[in-house]
Amino acid sequence: xxxxxxxGPLVIIGGAEDxxxxxxxxxxxxxxxxGAKSNIVVIAVASDYPSQVGEKYVETFKRLGAKKVTVLDIxxxxxxxxxxxxxxxxxxxxxxxxxxxxLRITRQLGGTAVDTELHRRHEEGLVLGGTSAGAAMMSSIxxxxxxxxxxxxxxxxxxxxxxxxxxxxxxxxxFEERGRLRRLLSAIAQYPRDLGIGIDEDTxxxxxxxxxxxKGSGCVTIVDAGGLTFTNITxxxxxxxxxxxGIKVHILADGFRFDLKNRExxxxxxxxxxxxxxxxxxxGGS
Amino acid sequence: xxxxxxxGPLVIIGGAEDxxxxxxxxxxxxxxxxGAKSNIVVIAVASDYPSQVGEKYVETFKRLGAKKVTVLDIxxxxxxxxxxxxxxxxxxxxxxxxxxxxLRITRQLGGTAVDTELHRRHEEGLVLGGTSAGAAMMSSIxxxxxxxxxxxxxxxxxxxxxxxxxxxxxxxxxFEERGRLRRLLSAIAQYPRDLGIGIDEDTxxxxxxxxxxxKGSGCVTIVDAGGLTFTNITxxxxxxxxxxxGIKVHILADGFRFDLKNRExxxxxxxxxxxxxxxxxxxGGS
Numbered sequence: 001x002x003x004x005x006x007x008g009p010l011v012i013i014g015g016a017e018d019x020x021x022x023x024x025x026x027x028x029x030x031x032x033x034x035g036a037k038s039n040i041v042v043i044a045v046a047s048d049y050p051s052q053v054g055e056k057y058v059e060t061f062k063r064l065g066a067k068k069v070t071v072l073d074i075x076x077x078x079x080x081x082x083x084x085x086x087x088x089x090x091x092x093x094x095x096x097x098x099x100x101x102x103l104r105i106t107r108q109l110g111g112t113a114v115d116t117e118l119h120r121r122h123e124e125g126l127v128l129g130g131t132s133a134g135a136a137m138m139s140s141i142x143x144x145x146x147x148x149x150x151x152x153x154x155x156x157x158x159x160x161x162x163x164x165x166x167x168x169x170x171x172x173x174x175f176e177e178r179g180r181l182r183r184l185l186s187a188i189a190q191y192p193r194d195l196g197i198g199i200d201e202d203t204x205x206x207x208x209x210x211x212x213x214x215k216g217s218g219c220v221t222i223v224d225a226g227g228l229t230f231t232n233i234t235x236x237x238x239x240x241x242x243x244x245x246g247i248k249v250h251i252l253a254d255g256f257r258f259d260l261k262n263r264e265x266x267x268x269x270x271x272x273x274x275x276x277x278x279x280x281x282x283x284g285g286s
Numbered sequence: 287x288x289x290x291x292x293x294g295p296l297v298i299i300g301g302a303e304d305x306x307x308x309x310x311x312x313x314x315x316x317x318x319x320x321g322a323k324s325n326i327v328v329i330a331v332a333s334d335y336p337s338q339v340g341e342k343y344v345e346t347f348k349r350l351g352a353k354k355v356t357v358l359d360i361x362x363x364x365x366x367x368x369x370x371x372x373x374x375x376x377x378x379x380x381x382x383x384x385x386x387x388x389l390r391i392t393r394q395l396g397g398t399a400v401d402t403e404l405h406r407r408h409e410e411g412l413v414l415g416g417t418s419a420g421a422a423m424m425s426s427i428x429x430x431x432x433x434x435x436x437x438x439x440x441x442x443x444x445x446x447x448x449x450x451x452x453x454x455x456x457x458x459x460x461f462e463e464r465g466r467l468r469r470l471l472s473a474i475a476q477y478p479r480d481l482g483i484g485i486d487e488d489t490x491x492x493x494x495x496x497x498x499x500x501k502g503s504g505c506v507t508i509v510d511a512g513g514l515t516f517t518n519i520t521x522x523x524x525x526x527x528x529x530x531x532g533i534k535v536h537i538l539a540d541g542f543r544f545d546l547k548n549r550e551x552x553x554x555x556x557x558x559x560x561x562x563x564x565x566x567x568x569x570g571g572s
Contacts, residue, residue, distance in 0.1 A: 152462070152504075152505050152537055152539070176438070176465070176468065179462070179465040181467060182462065182537070185537065217527075218438075218527075219438050219527065219528075219529075229551070229553065230551060230553045230554075232539070241503075241504075241505065241539035241540065242505075242537065242539065243505075243537060243538050243539045243542050244536070244537050245536040245537075245538070245551040245553070246534065246536065246551075247534070247535040247536070247537070248532065248533070248534060248535075249533045249534075249535050250530070250531045250532065250533070251438055251468070251471070251528070251529060251530050251531075251533070252529050252531070253438070253518070253527040253528065253529045254527065256529050265515070265516060265531040265532075267515065267516045267531070268516075
């Protein structure tokens with residue numbers, strides 16, 4: 001855990017993270033949460049099968065060395081206003097949100113005592129993790145769904161309020177696997193100040209003090225429409241085809257970092273190039 | 287047809303273009319080729335079923351008002367050195383390449399008398415069209431294949447020499463439908479002077495005098511890595527994960543244009559905004 005008065009790290013995972021082998025992402029979440037001293041609470045409210053999904057994470061986090069792991073069972077909003085529920089968040093060193101349907105998270109938790117406690121504790125340093133739906137809900141505005149469509153259309157994305165653990169960004173997950181670049185773009189076209197963060201499966205965007213670092217086997221794609229030179233968005237009706245010019249894109253692999261506030265990648269210094277530690281090789285010219 | 291001494295238009299189609307309903311793209315190809323005065327040659331060498339595929343285009347182009355349409359049957363390289371074959375290109379006003387396997391086009395035609403005649407006539411104004419494999423082969427370097435992979439890897443794209451009807455670009459097709467952005471990026475990372483042109487299905491990039499115009503129901507994505515601020519490509523081995531920072535992307539719908547030489551979209555003037563003619567609507571503020 002971080003020192004008081006600085007928000008805790010966010011471990012935002014694109015779904016389908018490794019739970020069986022090296023578990024590098026979940027292992028990092030446990031480590032950030034205090035490792036052998038951690039007290040992790042799993043919130044599976046997004047899932048259709050909260051018990052099974054919750055128990056799977058309990059088993060995994062314990063295997064990865066967490067001291068205490070419990071599932072906070074929230075079926076109705078009342079459950080999220082119980083003193084015992086608030087107390088479990090008060091004592092947690094890390095809280096993890098599973099996948100499922102992101103709207104369930106905001107609808108069941110939004111404005112409850114648990115929600116308030118989550119924000120209070122996160123501001124003080126509580127580590128928050130989430131995968132898939134649990135990733136999408138991290139931002140102030142979240143993508144709640146989207147009509148799969150081959151084309152780039154105004155109505156292809158559905159937006160709603162998120163849990164507001166991070167502002168200025170819009171997160172999409174299963175990013176490359178489900179081909180969601182245009183969905184994310186059609187969302188940020190509506191407010192290009194928001195940076196689009198597209199997270200591949202088994203990949204995490206770990207955010208600390210405004211710096212995002214990539215961890216995992218895929219990539220994090222940063223989509224910056226701040227410098228947009230043209231879009232026809234204001235002329236369109238729902239389902240019309242979008243045009244967007246001058247979008248900046250960064251695709252970052254494991255170990256690379258991005259400064260969310262200054263909207264730029266933190267480039268490795270010439271000496272520590274090749275953030276992929278294990279793969280450094282010398283290439284001969286010919 | 288264009289006047290002599292100026293290369294003919296290229297109608298580069300992302301595959302699966304409408305052949306049954308409005309046929310806006312193939313209709314445009316016929317019109318550019320001279321409409322009721324056109325003499326169109328179909329080259330189906332890329333296809334596994336050249337006769338059927340060729341005849342389908344003959345039927346379609348005739349239905350769309352072409353005067354004469356023939357299939358140039360090339361099964362072996364010798365066929366592409368016959369006088370009659372060269373003569374059919376000499377008299378054509380438009381030549382259309384079907385889909386299939388792009389390597390078959392370059393291997394069967396490359397360096398033959400038909401190839402030479404195609405280039406000579408195109409320089410003088412002959413219209414060239416191609417869909418899918420027939421689109422990929424238009425550039426100097428072409429994408430010949432690529433391992434489908436969720437990740438962004440150096441070895442995910444295979445490149446080879448194309449037919450060189452247009453230089454400075456790399457074309458990919460079925461672009462959104464097959465999620466090929468990273469494949470195209472991993473190709474242009476190797477030579478960022480080349481602009482990546484990703485063409486959706488039922489969509490054409492029509493190139494005339496260095497200006498590309500979009501036609502069809504999807505989009506053309508222009509990927510410009512000229513301003514790349516960082517890539518780890520030189521440190522990687524095959525199948526390692528790429529990082530690329532500072533890629534510029536433009537996603538253009540029907541009617542929008544792009545200046546390939548100056549690497550920038552041609553933005554509509556305030557008055558002719560809404561290049562999608564049929565869809566202009568006034569949006570009320572509220």
